[in-house]
Amino acid sequence: MSVFQFRLDGSSGVPPYLQLVQQVRQGLLLGHLRSGDQLPTVKEVVASLAINPNTVVKAYRQLEHEGMVNARPGQGTFITASIEPVAPGPYARLRHSLEQWVRDAHAAGLDDETVTAMFASVHSELRTEGAA
Amino acid sequence: MSTALETRDLGMRYGRKWALRGCSLRLPTGSVIALVGPNGAGKTTLLQLITGLLRPTEGTVEVLGRDARTGSAEALAQVGFVAQEHPLYRGMSVADLLRMGRSLNLRWDRPMAERRLADVGIPLTQRAGALSGGQQAQVALALALAKRPALLVLDEPLANLDPIARRDFMRTVMVAVAEDEVTVLLSSHVIADLQAVCDQLVLLKDGSLQLAGAIDDVLAGHRILTGPRTDAEPPVPGLVRATHSDRHTDLLVRTGTDRPEFHPAWRSHPVGLEELILAYLEQPTEIAR
């Protein structure tokens, strides 16, 4: 049994390989994944999600490219944890600027739903552009 | 990347009606290809030309460089086929069907077929006609894979299956892709299930090819432009479809690999697979190219 389990949301509109990448990133940020942890093999992911193996390979390659994992031939793919949970300094700074932005939005008369929609729209746009 | 399947100017005519015409395709090995189109678009015709069940009226079709039109034993051996509604000899037991496969094939991997069937809990002694629809689909798939084909062709494999059976079926296919490096070509009019399983897209409509390529490239080569409503046909090159609401107009535009600058009044977004496919299927065919 692997320490990590991927999920797939068919209705999210996010390309499947990106969903896998994001889940590893999120797992690192939330501390579910630590350095030295082994990710499930491509075949295990394929068998559990009924997903195209090429997609899994692509996700793992992207993670390797980003330096989050290390593929050891014949052994598997291991977390190298170059992303530690967000350091306290940047975390506080980012949170502060987001708070500032949300306050501005409310002041401009945007309701909660619009704020969320705007965030999601900008976020998905940047994310997909990064992927393309 | 080597080529698993290549067609050139492939055409099939029934009487005076062309079911498929001018179809030129080149699909890489190891990929999982979605063949999409409305009913009557020519999907089954194309698949039956590839499997050798039909002889084309014109053009050529090659699987791994071997002419599929000859219907020779060697050409047949490299293609595994699960036809629509996954037909089986209903009076035969699963074991009988496996024996049939051995007697009709050059290569036959019975242990692998038995393992796959055991994995999904289908006893060999069961009569095929007594199995559920999902189990029959699994048996048909096990028979097709036992040939150890280079190309696996599935005609509407998910139609008539419940969601669990769909997932189980695609799981078996995907594991086969991972283990045996088989190239898969599957037709479907259910688009939602495709994104997680396919990496290539072939779009057919009214017997002609609308779009073909790697899904990532296809998505990167299209943009949605949103702007103020215009009733006139916007003079945008590569326009696929325009949809109008009261206030604004959405344009799906084929941009190709370069990212052209649009008028600042138009905001540009990436497009999702389902939206893209629907846009192509809805538009009148004439604007296609």
Place this chain on the structure above:
Amino acid sequence: MIWLTWRQHRVQAFAGLALIGLAALVFLPYGHAIRGAYDQHGVGPCLVHGTGGDDCQSAMSAFMSRFNGIANHLLTWFTPIPGLIGAVVGGSLLGREYEHGTWRLAWTQAVPRTRWLTAKVLLVGLGIVTITASLSAVFGWFRAPIDNVSSRFSSGAFDLEGLSLTGYTLFAFAAGVLAGQLFRRTVPAMVAAFAAFMALRLPVEFWLR
């Protein structure tokens, strides 16, 4: 192909064997009775020494009046047999594949479909020859004493003895295979093949001979 052909047609093969059994059950005891009478009436010696004498004439006509009508009557029941066998077996050979969609399974294995069809037609045809030859052997043995007296070309005898039974059946079988390809359904193919058999059989019965 041999195993598959056997597996797909074994029910028909068993039905054919059952038919032979049924024919034997009906005709063997009755055939023995005819042979007994044949000897009792002294028909054999009459045929050998010529049929001129009055005693012989009356013995032979007594024998014939006793058995010829009923023998023909019994055999008449078997007249449609070649058409039925050929139509059922031939009509199902391709008709069943098309009707159940299994042609797409059968012809995407690694056996080219011309070879598939040739093998099936030859193997099933061989089965038909075996079964019909056995049947006509039973019929021929049964009628042998009567045929000695009359001739084998009397109607009722000709169609069920010797090669003609096999010939008719193979004709209906071929018609059934062809009709299966044309109609792509089992029952219409069988009906068409039987109709073709009748269309051949009736003129032969009434005009050709």
